[in-house]
Every structure is written in C-alpha cells, then in structure tokens.
Amino acid sequence: MSSKFQYDLVALVIFALVVAFGVPAVMNYDGFELNTFARYLALAIVSMALSLSWGTAGLLNLGQAATFGMGSYAMAMHLKLRASDGLPDFMGWNNVETLPWLWVPFESLTFTLLAGLLVPAFIGGLIAIFMFRARIAGVFVAIITLAFLVAFQLLFINQQGLTGGQNGLTGLAQMSLFGWTVDPYSMGFYNLVAGCLVVALAFGVYLTHSKFGLILRAIREDADRARFFGYNVASYQTLVFCISAALAGWAGMLYTLVLEFASPTYMSVSFSLAIVIWCAVGGRESVIAAAFGAIVVNMLEGRLSDVFVEGWHLILGVIFVLVVMFMPRGIYGLLSDSVRKIRRIRRTRDQRGVETFPNT
Amino acid sequence: MKRRDFLGSLGAVGTAGMLSTPALLSSAGRAFAQGNDIPVGLLFSLTGAVAVVESTLHDAALMAIEEINASGGIHGRQLRPIIEDPASDPATYADRARRLMIRDKCVSVFGSYTSASRQAVLPVTEQRNNLYWYPTLYEGRECSRNVMYGGAVPNQQQDDLIPWAIENFGPRFYMIGNNYVYPKEENNYCKTLLKQYGGEVVNEEYVPLGHSDFSSVINRIRSEKPDVIFATVVGDSDVAFARQYHAAELDPSKMPVVSLTRSEVEVKAIGGEAAAGHFSSAPYFMGHATAENEKFVEAYKSRYGADQVTHFVSEAAYFQVYQFKAALEKLDPANITPETIRDAAVGLTLNAPQGEVLIDENLHTHLWPKIGQWQTNGQAEVLIESKERVAPKPYAAYPGQSCTGQGLVKA
Structure with a gap:
C-alpha cells in the first residue's frame, strides 16, 4: 500500500513537472498550442474525476457530462452577464423581458466559482442519495445516470430563454480574476489550468490513499461485506459521487474559459462516453493515469484528424477496440503489470540465491 | 499486426506523450511553405x-x-x-x-x-x-x-412569401418548428408580417431537434384546420414531418406546408411523391x-x-x-x-x-427570393421570382436596430 502511494507521488511530481515546464517549452510558448493543450488539461480533470467514482468506488457514472456542463454554464453565465449591458442578447430572441432570478447572483464571480463547484455536487449528491439508499449497484448505476443525463440535457435545451438552447451561451467576456484579465492564449492562463489539474490530482491521490479511499475500494470489491463491518456504504458512495461531480464542475468552468463558449453538447451522451473512454485508456484505477488517458486520447484525436481528415474517426475507434481487448486496465494496467513482473523476477532470483546458499 | 507489436507501438505513443516528443505535441504543419499559394x-x-x-x-x-x-x-x-x-x-x-x-x-x-x-x-x-x-x-x-x-435572413425569405400565402390560401397560419433560435426568430418576424397583412396565428408549436413523431401535431392540424402550415422544421425532423403529413392524406392544395428550410436535399430524403404540392421559399432552386x-x-x-x-x-x-x-x-x-x-x-x-x-x-x-412548388420528381417549379434583388435586413423584426457597415446601430 505505502509503496503504491510512493509510486503515485513520484508519478504526480513527474506529471506536474512535465505539464508545467516540459509542455510549454516543447510548444515554444506558442499561444495557440498552449490553448489547445490547456483544453486537454481541462478535460483531464473531468477524466480523473470519473476515475474517483468509477475506478476507486466501482460506480460507473455515465452522467459525468451533466455535472461538467453545470460548471461550464455557471462560468458562461457570469461571463455572459459581464459581456452584455443589461439583458443577454439571446433572452431578447426568446422574448424574455427581465433578467431571470436564476441569473442575478451570477453577477458575482465568487458566487459563480462556488456555484460551479457546489451546484454539481448538490445535484450529484441528490441522485446519489436516491440510488445508493436503494442499494442500486453495478450496471443500474450506469443506466440511471445515463437517463438523468439525457433528461437533463433535454430540459436544458428546452429552457431556451434561460440557457440559450441549442446554441448555448456565446459572445462571452473574458474573466477577470483579482484584476487579471484571463487571456486564453497566454502562458498565465495555461499555468492556471495546469495548476488546477495538479491540485485536483494531488487531492485525488490523497483521497485514494486515505482511509476513505480504502473503504471505497472495500465497497467496490464487496459492498455487503463492507456493510457487515459496520460501514454506512450509501454515505461513502454519496460522498465520492459529490466529490467527483464537484471536480467535473471545476473542469467545466475551465473548459468554458478555454473555448470561450458553453454549448449543450458538453452535456451530450457522446461526450459522457468519451470521458469513460479516456478514463479506460489511461487506467481507471489511478487518477493520474485517468488524467493522462484524457490527454493522450485527445492529443491522438487532434493529430489523427490533422493527418487523416477522412477516416480519423474510424482509426480512433479501432484503437479503442484494441485497447479494450488487449489492455483492459489501460496504460496504468500495463505499467503496473510490468512492474509486478519485474519484481517477481527479482524475487525469484533472490530466493534462488538464498536457497542455493547452503548447498555450496 | 502482432499483439506485441501493437502493445509496443501503443506504449511508444504513451511514452512519447509523457516525454513530450515534438512529433506528437507540436504541430507538424508549422513548416508550411508560405510561398506562393x-x-x-x-x-x-x-x-x-x-x-x-x-x-x-x-x-x-x-x-x-x-x-x-x-x-x-x-x-x-x-x-x-x-x-x-x-x-x-x-x-x-x-x-x-x-x-x-x-x-x-x-x-x-x-x-x-x-x-x-x-x-x-x-x-x-x-x-x-x-x-x-x-x-x-x-x-x-x-x-x-x-x-x-x-x-x-428572415426578410429575404418572408417578405414576398407571407402576402402571397395569405392571398392564395388564407390568413390562418399554423407555425411548426424545431425548438431552437432559428424557428423562433423566423416566427417572430412572420408574426409582424401577419399583423401587417391581416393574418393570424392559430398555433405556434416547437418540437425538439431530431423529433420524428408528428402524429399529435398532425391531429392538432386536422382539428384546427389552418390555411397554411408555416414550417421551420429542419433535417431529419422535416423528413419525418413531410412523410407523416403525406401519410395522413392532408391535401397540399387546401392546406399546404410552406417551408423556409426544405430544400432539394430534404426532398430527396422525403421522396418526391410525399413532397409534391408543398412550397418552399428560398433564393435558389436547382431547377x-x-x-x-x-x-x-x-x-x-x-x-x-x-x-x-x-x-x-x-x-x-x-x-x-x-x-x-x-x-x-x-x-x-x-x-x-x-x-x-x-x-x-x-x-x-x-x-x-x-x-x-x-x-x-x-x-x-x-x-x-423565389417561391417554388415541389414536384413528384423531387425538383421545385419556381412559381414566383422577386422582381428585384432584396436587401438583407438582419434586424428587420426589431425596429430601431440595424446592421450597418459600422456594426450594429441602435436608434
């Protein structure tokens, strides 16, 4: 256990160094490349959030995109209000006369940042309470969260006067944080996103190696046994669901800053499934691996679509199929298996040394 | 590819990412010849x-x-x-x-x-x-x-269309569109024109994008008996709508669908038989x-x-x-x-x-702007062609606002 913790810490430090110094240097501090990579980093946060609930607690949340979208819209609402004098333009199109009460508090950045974390956590918690009190597990968690996502997106698109409908929220202002105007093509912005990712990962590593993480793993392996030991399984599951939702909301806020608009496609089923794929490719058992998976897949997607304009989807699909077939535990599984193999070889060699000693 | 080869290459991709190899990270296209093209x-x-x-x-x-x-x-x-x-x-x-x-x-x-x-x-x-x-x-x-x-923009599709439709079929309009900003704006503009020419809206209805079951819409149309179905339904929804409208045996000569979005592509998917007799307003038709x-x-x-x-x-x-x-x-x-x-x-x-x-x-x-009537061969016969070129007024539905060479001007 403790050696695993050490491995994770080393991996985290390497990851942080590469992201903070290596990547920008390779990209020649070019604004466009940094912006593109910042997008991958924001997506890495939502991927690591999923790995907390899926990998650690065994709860496959197919509704992750909904909480991501909530964060993204919270940020977009704030920036939209800052960009428009009075009523945001799309409300006029929908014949809305006065600013809806739901929008009013988003004038404040502090409220927005809190809402981007707490609203997803609250909604996620609500669903979690319903599910886990009823001891729903396994594939049914996936089905319920997926159904929630579909219903939520539909509702969201239908409330055009509030949400901008299918077009989402566009024409946003740039965020200003303590007097610093956030330019999405700057090194400063890249550092902000990278910093958020590293903090989120450090939190994730801490969580998975804490007692809380241990109990979650116990629940994943056998919920009934954990229950017999006296643990309140539902509240542990609910808590990890909330944390994962809040992290997804955080990622959503950053994503809006990167792309400068919020779209209901951020809450689509395909986006939610994409998150699952990143997580699976990287390895759902480790938050760092899941984040790494998101970066690798998105980078691969970017490059493939650049090189093979036609058929890049097909190539990507084949790669995913192969990963699932040959590396069911992702890149992380591959690494940890090889580490184990090396250890075993060493151990047998050592043992042989001990055994052969008396004979000589 | 052998399994080991694949794993090797996948591992290579992984390590390449980790070590930030330039080939994968930075753009390969940086070296474009700026040259002559x-x-x-x-x-x-x-x-x-x-x-x-x-x-x-x-x-x-x-x-x-x-x-x-x-x-x-x-x-x-x-x-x-x-x-x-x-x-x-x-x-x-x-x-x-x-x-x-x-x-x-x-x-x-x-x-x-x-x-x-x-x-x-x-x-x-x-x-x-x-x-x-x-x-x-x-x-x-x-x-x-x-x-x-x-x-x-709306004024270029509707200015000729609405008076023509009122004159030929009657003043009672049933608006059906997908639920997003385009149909809503077109309908906003249509309502101002209807007011001007003495038309009325009997129902205004929006279905989700991709919606494909129009049986309740068609039932409502049957009971309301409007003169014109003013449609801003797009893509697959429009194909489903047109087919079901045809299957319900609603007569295009009495209750035509006048669409702003139906083009040769949609009609190809609908089938000429089901689309025939209905109308579209557009600046261009293939025929x-x-x-x-x-x-x-x-x-x-x-x-x-x-x-x-x-x-x-x-x-x-x-x-x-x-x-x-x-x-x-x-x-x-x-x-x-x-x-x-x-x-x-x-x-x-x-x-x-x-x-x-x-x-x-x-x-x-x-x-x-032109008004075309769809034929069984999937092509539109252009019935009306505007006599002069029509200027675009992207803010036509909003008095006091206009889009000019200096951007948006509010009076």
Missing part, C-alpha cells in the same frame, strides 16, 4: 449528425476552389484548401477553427451549417480578426464584422433556369454523381468562394489579409446561379 480553410462536418447536408457544402466549396485553381488561380497564385472535419460538434468546431486561423494562417475560412457551430467559431474569428464565410440561411440578429453571410445555374449543376453532377442535388445552401457555399476570388483580384497581392479581403468584398456583384448577388456593407448578401 493562398491558404483557405474548409470547415464543414464530414461526419456526425449534420454531415448529410454539410458534406454537400464542402463539396460545392471545394469544387469552386478547384475550378479557380484550374483556371489559373488568383493573380497566378493557387488557392490551397486546408480541410478539417469538425464532426458536427461545436467544441470541435472551435478547436479546428483555431487551427485554421491561428496555426495554418488561413486568410479566410469557409464553413458551418448550423447557427450553433457558427457561434462556436465566432470568438476566435473576431479575436483574430479573421474572416468566416457562412453560406447558410439563418435567423439574423447578428452583425459581426468578421462573418460574410451568404444565406438569406432555376439560368446559364450560370446550368453550368453549376452540370459541373456538380459530373463531379459528384448524377444522383446528387444542389440546393440553396450549397449554391451559396459555391458562389462565396467566387466572391472571395473577386475580392482578392481587387487587392494588391502583397496586401492580402482577412480585413482587406472583407473591405474589398463590400459592394461586389457576382453572377451567381440564382442571379446577380451583391455584398452589402453589413456583410450580408442581396439575394433573389
């Missing part, structure tokens, strides 16, 4: 939900580019199309638009069918002061100085008889197949490339930037397949 972006979805329509826009624009190159380019310089596939996803549009405008340094990008994708591209276009050529009809109420709008159009249709069919159709958006995707060419020809070859192209394009006239079009100083296009 002119880079232009093509940003139409070739995969995903809207690919059926958008790939035809891609085809039309690419055909125009290759025609121009075949006839010697612009000032002897070839156009170099850089093709991206944004896969019908707004976030991917934003990402690919960044690539085209920032990394590939395109002087213009042609792209988009849906408003959602155009708006996803807007932030980077405006921030980088690039030029985005958007060929689709849309809801208006936008006045960007960085977008060339090639399609119709429009002009020499330019015959040339366009023939070239398109011989290139992409005899069963392919041209329609009012692909026509604009095609002529916008020629507008771009005409603008560049006015410019000093040493001074080609998105901004100079835009300024040179204002006031340009061009013989497009639909007729002679003109670029307004508000960057929208003066067009030739």
